[in-house]
Amino acid sequence: MNKRHYDSEETRSLIADKAARLFAQKGFAGTSIADISRESGCSKGHIYYHFENKEKLFVYLALETMRSWKERWEAVSVNYGTAVEKLHAMASFVHNNYKTPLLQAGQELGSNPATSPETVTKLRGLASTPMQAYYEIFKQGMETGEFDLREEELESTGFLFGTLLGGLCQYLYTMENEPLEALFQRSVTIFVHGICRKG
Amino acid sequence: MNKRHYDSEETRSLIADKAARLFAQKGFAGTSIADISRESGCSKGHIYYHFENKEKLFVYLALETMRSWKERWEAVSVNYGTAVEKLHAMASFVHNNYKTPLLQAGQELGSNPATSPETVTKLRGLASTPMQAYYEIFKQGMETGEFDLREEELESTGFLFGTLLGGLCQYLYTMENEPLEALFQRSVTIFVHGICRKG
């Protein structure tokens, strides 16, 4: 017995895909249901068949995006040994998989006084998923002696690394892929070595 | 002869102030003329007496913000000698004076297909003002031998530094001042020294 009639499930994820791209590109308020309808090719009414409302749709997208991001990173990261290798891998991974603009849209929605408290709560913890992943890498680097870090510097280091990668994601839609990838990689180099002339 | 009747000029800059804060906090689409009217305490019609429309208002704010930012930085920066000192000063300056969220709102507006081409053009060059300032510092550091940089790395270094500071500005409205300032300063330290175990 097949529970799936029509292409309902596919339609749902098509809507989700298109909506995620639109939210990432134009922000929460900047994206209308009509936009999503046009882009996905299905009626406005049908969007409301799959999702309760615009806010819930966004929260679903944000949470799901982060869950899948974490899952895929954990699958990828085992292929890299040292912390430095992992940082480079992470830079590429974020460049290709991260939907930071979606996080920004989340901030936009979260800071709006009209947003429901439950939504704000759910959105609050969103950024902690990638931050945790960054933290783990720097922790490893500290433990193996690759990095010269003190315990209390770990969190802020991961935070800043994530902020830089996140900032670079702003250029995903306006910059060529190749030079952007170079910037992602150079971010790692700078974090690791700095730019100071050594003794 | 006084050209200023009433407090028109003051009212205009009051509108500009409130509008800038709102745009920075809630984005371009997320901020309504009614919001600005409520916040500034003057009528919607009066906003249109001072500004042609919402788009032009935003462009004015963005350009004016950047112009004033540059002016004030140039006044401040002469108090610092070395490139490292200037980087720390810049971090503090951005923390206290930069309206990066306004730049993000600019990207939001600029990437909207409905936005007029002239506006897009004006917005395009916005980010280059601070980037130029960052570039200058790293160039100085390279020339004085403080930094170990090659000519062709200058631009990307300034770009990344600006991206990191800009990313940190996202937390202006959600984080306490003191720990945020610490993150700004630590950004400089990491950029300068990196985190790799030396020798």
Added chain:
DNA sequence: TATTAATTAGGACGTTCGTTCAATTCCATC
């Protein structure tokens, strides 16, 4: 005090927004 031009308010406009809902189409099953 009367006149005038600059300033401000507030409501009306057409449009677009998020949302709802009745009607229709589709497919699995009988």
Added chain:
DNA sequence: GATGGAATTGAACGAACGTCCTAATTAATA
């Protein structure tokens, strides 16, 4: 091939949007 529930549509709703227009208010000048 008829039936029923799931999938999908498209029109319609009130609210909110950006913008415009007219009327009221103000302060300077005559």
